[in-house]
Amino acid sequence: MSSIFTSVAEDDHQYHRKSEGKPKLDTSSQHKTKEDKLDLRLLLIDHYDSFTYNLVDLLAQICVHPPIVVAADVATSWEGLEKHLQLLLSTTSEDTPFQNYQQGELTSLVDLLDGIVLSPGPGRPDQAPLSLDIVRKAPSNLPILGVCLGHQILGHVYGANVTLAPNPIHGQVQAIRRVNGEENDEDPLWKNIPHFINVTRYHSLQVLLDYNKESPLLIPTALAENDNVVMGLRHHLLPHFGVQFHPESIGSSTWGPELLRNFCNLCVARQDSNTTTTQATRQMTWNTSGILDSQENTVSPLPVLKELIQATISTRTGSIHTTTRSPPRVFLHRIEYTEMEPEILMQTYLVNEPYNFWLDSANAETNKSSSQQTMYSILGAAKTRVEYYGKEKNDRRGIYVFEEEALKLHLPDTDVLTYLEQYHNPRRLTEGATILSFEKKCADERGCITKLFVPETELSQQVGFGFRGGHVGYLGYETRHDTTSYLEAYEGGGTAPTRKEKSRLSSSTDPHVPTAAFLWADRSYVYNHRNREWYLVGVAETSDDESAVLVWMKRTSQLLRRSFKKPLSSDSRLYQQLGNLKYTRPVMCKPNRSRGKYDRNFDSCIEYIRQGDSYELCLTNQLEADVPKQNPFELYQILRRHNPAPYSAYFHWNIGNQGNTNTPSAFAICCSSPERFVSVKPDGIVPVVNKNNKRLVEAKPIKGTCARVIPAQYGQWTEQEKRDDLMRVEALRSSLKDRAENLMIVDLLRNDLSRVCETGSVHVAKLMEIESYASVHQMVSTIRGVIDSSTRSCIDVLKSSFPGGSMTGAPKLRTMELLDEIEEGVGRGPYSGCLGYISLNGDMDMNIIIRSAVLTPSSDNVSWKVRVGAGGAITALSERASEYDEMLLKASAVTKAVEVWGRAGPTDSDNPQTVTSTFKNPLQIRV
Ligand SMILES: C=C(O[C@@H]1C=C(C(=O)O)C=C[C@H]1O)C(=O)O
């Protein structure tokens, strides 16, 4: 591993970042609080970058108050910004950028600010009117730090040319050197920073400085070693500083935070040198402490605009639902002496129910090193379900809640995350579960029960898993319209004509498949693949429910205790097919967009990157096939053998009863995903203080893929094949292109988690590790952070991080807009979204829906339309010729299984409708 990453937390017990070996903060004691933090008010203008909150997190570690973040499109001028801030100040409420400020404490913008940071972002400086105006009109003694796009904005304002850089460079860590010069030695931004440092670059544009000018306004402070691009600049008089690189990136972590500290110190020194901040000046000189003096007043506070005050923040952001209903009761029961296997339980009892699921750890048995978290299966069938149709399905918009086939609730204006929040907000979390045991001799189903309440703190250790019932389902990719709105509203943006225009672009998706869908899992089966232990998990909202749950548990326990290992009815048929599979056989799934079109799409991506509109785009395609109607569960069975993966899942929706419902939804998802999107769990590594309220958030993004060697003899490796395969691992590990792709997504996930996690808690636990699956090697990183679960829920985590950055690229919002256009407005549906559980104790585990088939019935109901999404990240280092192949390689993990399934053909038991009408499922009878 290259040395630039040595400051990454290898030791997961590290909660706050260490700063050993770094110079101490040089600040006057009156500005320090008890925790040595600086009492500064910084404003950060967010140009919708995917790294902004990494800056916010670092600044929040340095300052008492986290910076106030506002979107770059809240206004187009300094005056407009003032109005906007006045409005915010007058409506300070919970969950806004102002939550840390007292009402009435702040009276005017000028009094408020000690410094401004202009964030990085997509696009060109001339497209950022607000930031340009800030540089022109802010009080001249107010320090401004421009990062990347912000640096280019400074360049633009001060007359430098902003042009295309010699090469776009994204996610690469490179050496820069400081520019020597007497004035630069005094430069407070670079105080105590060595002359050569490594930093991460994400840019396509550059500021060209004219070194021949006699008295230049801008002075270069650092240059890139390899291409001499200006990496740092400052105004010759004003306290305006720019850095072209990203000090907040994990690849800059040795000196980046120091540079930000220096900026904060500079803001403190400016406070010291001003008795009243409104005495600003245009006549500037460096004073002895390296900070500018101010003499002239340029800005006066604006009166508060009464009519604007009336609009409240909570109506803009969609206020958080906090229901006062008490949390449901959870019951657990361990089944002793059963040899039941999850696949048999599904096949025998669950797949013929209209709504059922299996969150599988399909590789837990084949891969003994699989982690603790991926050794459980959660299975169940449900009576109550939630369907959500989002912005792209305007005719049916809203939430629909069904009990069996009866529509119980329609909320036309509610989005899925707001709906789920009612169940999973901090006030409704269960604090433990009742463990039930049944005495064997007791004949009565309702009697002879021992109950023991175990608090959550002990429960997870005792049973090993964190699922306590709740919602199991998925958020399709198009749920992104809602999370985008949340983000824009939080920062006060989304109102600019450019953004409004963009959000009108909507994608067409399959009408059979809701934008998001969840089952209410009140009776579930949890299986530990390692020790083969089974638990039943029941949820009761009322006392009637409670006695029904007890009966179900007792009956199920009795039934499963009698189960012995038996071969699956479909087993021999499936294995036979797998053995016959020829790996050279062409897939029958047809890509939606041909190689020629995909190549042109690739060119568009490269052009957007070249122009500075994106740093990385995850371009995708869909492959489609029509398969004669047969049992979709068999496709899943083939898939879990063919491509065993830790976040596999089967999700089956209404296939047996198509046509009987008020909404025409009917589909199945067969998923063999290797990727965790995000989980929320309690964890031993969290500090002991207030332990109950802390939960660990973990994302495990994958970026970097290469094909594995496929042994000539199915399942039998020669020594040479093993060696060749290992060589591919090493090639992937050291590939510049893949490391850059991965680094970008690591920084993006750090950003997304930093929006909700505690300041300083987000860290990279594992960087660029290689995991091997049936057909591919993958580069995987692990990012962790801590939330306070008394104020933040897993829904907040989803709001701040969905969709997973590995499926979008960076910067996320702009890149999603570009992809919409490139992918011709064809919605991705469940593919690229996430699937998993949201548990009633506040735990969550969501995968990324990739390596998956989504099945919907054809209009005549005689065949399945099978869709397999696949794609890959495009960066400046990508090659056109290999991207289409990489997409096909990823798809092939699934398309081969579809091919086998299609060849197997229907059997007599493949008509679920007949089965459900004759089969009385002993486990699903509800009393
Ligand atoms: C887009 C897919 O995969 C994503 C892209 C990857 C890559 O670019 O290397 C790796 C894993 C996924 O995050 C897919 O499988 O369809």
Ligand SMILES: NC(=O)CC[C@H](N)C(=O)O
């Ligand atoms: N990271 C950034 O801020 C990028 C700035 C600009 N869009 C560029 O590509 O150069």
